[in-house]
Amino acid sequence: MEDVATAAEVSTATVSRCLSHPEKVRPALRSRVEEVIGRLGYTPHGAARALASSRTNTIGAVIPTLSNAIFASVIQTLQESLAAEGRTLLLAASDYDRKREAQQIGNLVVRGIDGLMLTGEEREPAVYELLQRRSIRKVCTYVHHPWSLHSTIGFDNGGAMERLVAYLHDLGHRRMAMIAGLSADNDRARERIEGVRRALAERELAPLAVLERRYSVNEGRQALRDLMEQAERPTAILCGNDVLALGVLLEADHLGLSVPNQLSITGFDDLWLAREISPGLTTIHAPLRDMGRLAASYLMAASEPDEPPLHREFPAELVVRGSTGPAP
Amino acid sequence: MEDVATAAEVSTATVSRCLSHPEKVRPALRSRVEEVIGRLGYTPHGAARALASSRTNTIGAVIPTLSNAIFASVIQTLQESLAAEGRTLLLAASDYDRKREAQQIGNLVVRGIDGLMLTGEEREPAVYELLQRRSIRKVCTYVHHPWSLHSTIGFDNGGAMERLVAYLHDLGHRRMAMIAGLSADNDRARERIEGVRRALAERELAPLAVLERRYSVNEGRQALRDLMEQAERPTAILCGNDVLALGVLLEADHLGLSVPNQLSITGFDDLWLAREISPGLTTIHAPLRDMGRLAASYLMAASEPDEPPLHREFPAELVVRGSTGPAP
DNA sequence: GCGCTTTTTGCAAGCGCTTACATTTTTGAA
DNA sequence: TTCAAAAATGTAAGCGCTTGCAAAAAGCGC
Numbered sequence: 001m002e003d004v005a006t007a008a009e010v011s012t013a014t015v016s017r018c019l020s021h022p023e024k025v026r027p028a029l030r031s032r033v034e035e036v037i038g039r040l041g042y043t044p045h046g047a048a049r050a051l052a053s054s055r056t057n058t059i060g061a062v063i064p065t066l067s068n069a070i071f072a073s074v075i076q077t078l079q080e081s082l083a084a085e086g087r088t089l090l091l092a093a094s095d096y097d098r099k100r101e102a103q104q105i106g107n108l109v110v111r112g113i114d115g116l117m118l119t120g121e122e123r124e125p126a127v128y129e130l131l132q133r134r135s136i137r138k139v140c141t142y143v144h145h146p147w148s149l150h151s152t153i154g155f156d157n158g159g160a161m162e163r164l165v166a167y168l169h170d171l172g173h174r175r176m177a178m179i180a181g182l183s184a185d186n187d188r189a190r191e192r193i194e195g196v197r198r199a200l201a202e203r204e205l206a207p208l209a210v211l212e213r214r215y216s217v218n219e220g221r222q223a224l225r226d227l228m229e230q231a232e233r234p235t236a237i238l239c240g241n242d243v244l245a246l247g248v249l250l251e252a253d254h255l256g257l258s259v260p261n262q263l264s265i266t267g268f269d270d271l272w273l274a275r276e277i278s279p280g281l282t283t284i285h286a287p288l289r290d291m292g293r294l295a296a297s298y299l300m301a302a303s304e305p306d307e308p309p310l311h312r313e314f315p316a317e318l319v320v321r322g323s324t325g326p327a328p
Numbered sequence: 329m330e331d332v333a334t335a336a337e338v339s340t341a342t343v344s345r346c347l348s349h350p351e352k353v354r355p356a357l358r359s360r361v362e363e364v365i366g367r368l369g370y371t372p373h374g375a376a377r378a379l380a381s382s383r384t385n386t387i388g389a390v391i392p393t394l395s396n397a398i399f400a401s402v403i404q405t406l407q408e409s410l411a412a413e414g415r416t417l418l419l420a421a422s423d424y425d426r427k428r429e430a431q432q433i434g435n436l437v438v439r440g441i442d443g444l445m446l447t448g449e450e451r452e453p454a455v456y457e458l459l460q461r462r463s464i465r466k467v468c469t470y471v472h473h474p475w476s477l478h479s480t481i482g483f484d485n486g487g488a489m490e491r492l493v494a495y496l497h498d499l500g501h502r503r504m505a506m507i508a509g510l511s512a513d514n515d516r517a518r519e520r521i522e523g524v525r526r527a528l529a530e531r532e533l534a535p536l537a538v539l540e541r542r543y544s545v546n547e548g549r550q551a552l553r554d555l556m557e558q559a560e561r562p563t564a565i566l567c568g569n570d571v572l573a574l575g576v577l578l579e580a581d582h583l584g585l586s587v588p589n590q591l592s593i594t595g596f597d598d599l600w601l602a603r604e605i606s607p608g609l610t611t612i613h614a615p616l617r618d619m620g621r622l623a624a625s626y627l628m629a630a631s632e633p634d635e636p637p638l639h640r641e642f643p644a645e646l647v648v649r650g651s652t653g654p655a656p
Numbered sequence: 657g658c659g660c661t662t663t664t665t666g667c668a669a670g671c672g673c674t675t676a677c678a679t680t681t682t683t684g685a686a
Numbered sequence: 687t688t689c690a691a692a693a694a695t696g697t698a699a700g701c702g703c704t705t706g707c708a709a710a711a712a713g714c715g716c
Contacts, residue, residue: 046440047378048672066400091419112374376702
């Protein structure tokens with residue numbers, strides 16, 4: 001920086017201003033400095049900037065896993081929106097593990113972030129304390145908790161499942177089962193289960209079974225086999241996400257069960273695959289791009305003192321395709 | 329840090345050493361300091377550390393897109409390996425755009441990284457100059473170029489396609505076409521095309537057509553329609569990756585073409601989907617986890633002066649499934 | 657207990673920037 | 687043209703750590 005200042009015959013302060021607040025420098029001078037910067041190939045030192053300005057222009061995000069396309073999609077949007085404003089994305093994966101998530105967040109905080117996108121709301125309280133102490137903006141995504149002290153941007157997981165149950169009920173289904181995700185460290189999975197129970201209870205029904213499985217195709221396959229061994233077979237199966245539903249669909253084919261004639265199947269998320277396979281998967285469309293974009297702009301905004309939390313719900317719409325039909 | 333030092337009745341230097349070089353501090357003292365750190369909830373300031381030590385403990389990675397599972401998978405492995413050694417991953421996506429990639433890399437470098445994982449080898453020369461000047465370790469993945477000055481960890485894209493052609497040729501196929509990825513800014517795509525041309529030329533054949541398309545299911549579908557409109561129809565179609573192949577498979581079904589009886593189809597990458605769909609997709613298995621792990625350990629290693637580049641090839645094996653069969 | 661070497665600890669000088677404040681230059685109304 | 691107000695630039699004090707070097711403590715052979 002000193003070299004640039006010398007070559008351009010200005011002070012280092014001016015060079016710094018050209019880089020950080022170009023509007024504060026007279027255009028003529030600015031272009032002279034910029035020319036020298038280009039000629040000398042100078043690039044600023046991020047750590048020094050961060051130390052001096054206590055801003056890192058970096059936003060962190062913690063998601064359960066990259067292996068699931070729905071997180072990849074939000075991250076992609078987030079990073080595009082951030083890049084457009086000159087921010088960088090620091091990414092970590094928790095692998096659906098609470099302890100690990102806390103550790104990864106600690107990592108990100110140490111590394112220096114101005115904001116943090118989280119998945120779901122439930123986590124170690126220590127995490128929220130740390131973020132508070134460092135006054136790092138945060139937002140919980142994939143959920144909508146208008147009562148919460150933490151900002152949330154997402155959709156109504158339980159409500160979406162209720163609509164799915166209502167739809168199946170209208171088709172005449174009475175014996176329904178659910179293959180959910182592991183609910184232990186996952187509030188989204190839990191809300192989906194609760195939504196199903198609630199909607200069935202309203203109709204004076206109960207699920208034949210609620211199986212909790214890791215989100216994977218093979219777990220879905222196995223779960224269907226387990227369900228079909230039981231005395232009372234369901235006519236419809238609600239899956240915790242599309243990946244499980246896909247496994248169920250594949251296994252149903254394998255077992256010679258006709259979908260949707262003998263068995264209706266639903267998913268959640270609306271991966272592109274849900275549309276491409278045959279039969280198409282009836283599912284809930286998760287508003288991923290909307291979430292990613294809003295999260296980005298929220299996290300980049302300047303913090304006001306005593307700002308109330310932001311809560312924004314995007315609709316999660318029911319998408320009816322070929323995997324559901326009237327009860328046999 | 330000063331507070332910790334005061335409370336533990338030591339100097340800040342000792343606190344720093346407890347954090348960075350614990351073996352240099354007498355165990356009794358160290359545990360005293362660590363107790364205070366825990367009690368006060370002190371977390372070090374990453375930017376200050378980076379500035380003082382000129383190490384960031386952060387590794388960058390630039391991939392074309394997160395939307396393709398093969399990149400997600402490598403990133404997942406990379407990040408696990410890095411996290412195990414206390415390093416963080418800084419991620420950027422280039423969207424298969426050369427300019428954008430250069431810009432994203434610039435971003436990462438400014439932000440401060442000790443090493444960088446790149447996808448493929450071909451890019452703006454300025455990028456390599458920048459990395460050189462900042463003496464940032466780097467490695468190109470998904471390719472194996474033993475002649476290159478830049479380290480490469482990957483597999484032989486062209487050779488894999490040659491094996492695929494040989495296999496199809498043995499099955500009696502003579503009229504083959506290729507639906508490749510866009511080769512403009514993508515050396516992997518180009519090498520795959522060249523592999524096909526070379527293998528066919530050796531057999532005194534030439535591809536009926538080489539279509540270049542964006543990697544997407546719909547582009548694959550459209551490409552198959554285009555191919556089938558031509559006068560001379562292929563009996564086998566080699567796709568640039570599994571996503572294109574999947575589109576071709578779906579469209580073949582749609583068009584009433586029987587696979588593999590009327591048409592053989594191959595992919596590249598071996599996504600889990602390739603195994604799950606029916607018929608299963610004959611493809612090349614990309615050694616993603618191996619690449620990710622080795623890239624991580626290479627990038628974390630200390631740089632020696634005048635170290636020669638590392639070149640490591642992992643086998644990319646042919647996986648035969650139901651989408652290929654004898655020529656009609 | 658002594659003098660030596662080896663290990664542990666403290667001191668303090670930066671690391672490369674940003675920015676509050678002081679100083680200089682420019683602007684514009686009289 | 688003049689002078690106060692506004693804008694542009696320079697000065698220099700940190701930002702929170704690491705680490706070379708010096709000083710102190712510990713270990714060791716006698």
